[in-house]
Amino acid sequence: MSSWLHFKHADRNDTGDEVRLTPDTTYVRIDAHQHFWRYDPHEYGWIDDSMAALRRDFLPADAQREMTHAGFDACVAVQARQTLEETRWLLALADAHPFIAGVVGWVDLQAPDARGQIEQYAAHPKLVGIRHIVQSEPDDRFLLRPEFGRGLALLGEFGLAYDLLVYRRHLPVATELAGRFAGQRFVLDHLAKPDVRGGEIRAWSADVRELAARPNVWCKLSGLVTEADWAAWTPEQLRPYLDVAFECFGPDRLMIGSDWPVCTVASDYARTVAAVTEYLADRPAHERDAVLGGNAQRFWKLDGDLGRGRPSGRPATGRSEDRLLQ
Numbered sequence: 042m043s044s045w046l047h048f049k050h051a052d053r054n055d056t057g058d059e060v061r062l063t064p065d066t067t068y069v070r071i072d073a074h075q076h077f078w079r080y081d082p083h084e085y086g087w088i089d090d091s092m093a094a095l096r097r098d099f100l101p102a103d104a105q106r107e108m109t110h111a112g113f114d115a116c117v118a119v120q121a122r123q124t125l126e127e128t129r130w131l132l133a134l135a136d137a138h139p140f141i142a143g144v145v146g147w148v149d150l151q152a153p154d155a156r157g158q159i160e161q162y163a164a165h166p167k168l169v170g171i172r173h174i175v176q177s178e179p180d181d182r183f184l185l186r187p188e189f190g191r192g193l194a195l196l197g198e199f200g201l202a203y204d205l206l207v208y209r210r211h212l213p214v215a216t217e218l219a220g221r222f223a224g225q226r227f228v229l230d231h232l233a234k235p236d237v238r239g240g241e242i243r244a245w246s247a248d249v250r251e252l253a254a255r256p257n258v259w260c261k262l263s264g265l266v267t268e269a270d271w272a273a274w275t276p277e278q279l280r281p282y283l284d285v286a287f288e289c290f291g292p293d294r295l296m297i298g299s300d301w302p303v304c305t306v307a308s309d310y311a312r313t314v315a316a317v318t319e320y321l322a323d324r325p326a327h328e329r330d331a332v333l334g335g336n337a338q339r340f341w342k343l344d345g346d347l348g349r350g351r352p353s354g355r356p357a358t359g360r361s362e363d364r365l366l367q
Contacts, residue, residue, distance in 0.1 A: 150192025231264025
């Protein structure tokens, strides 16, 4: 692997209490947010004409080529369709490609059989979290629905985190949710998609700071390039939003994510991740190491040997790729 990182500072457990790392704890560079798909216009209707470049297959070999060039060793694959079939497929990809260190899949947390759906996949060692596309729900208070809460309450039992995919207007509700489920690990995707293009920051900053005050919420530094002007964005335009993220989450609860291949409508992979790595250049080495891999490793309990890629906090099962695809 190309980017082993050594990280020597205080760690925190799931609820934010400080514990100590051993001096030789080793990390790799981990992209905390990628997608894979075989393009089907019916399944990916959200890819409109403005994103026509995404209307093709994006598979692990494509991602690994980009990651190697940019110096990244591993990734976490995140769901893009709300189907159990996609969750099975992503886990099969992770079995076949060791650089996929973890999968954030989807199950219907509102369903009466939510427990059974989780149990169907939770034994797989690379399932590390669950996500629902809340940003597309017509109910802005979707996260506080009793049915959703009952399903969410099951995740801790299985050692699974939850990805918050929301817009700025959802942040107060997300903050309330994180308070109700103080023992659950959450991670905010794409900084809740601030209006970089329009330069609005004040209201977003106030709301994201409230969410960051919950110690069980972490944040991905991802998705900013697609919230900026796709043709004309600059790293300087992203810096104020990164500043806020560091001020309120701190370097121990932030992780870099590319949002590949969605990011490619605005930038190639290397330039997308460079917007964050160059921002980090003047920060202490232990902060860079944390954001570029250490925090993802801790948050999802990923194995230090990500080349053979098994989350250390959960047991292996011996389940084969063929069985997953049945």
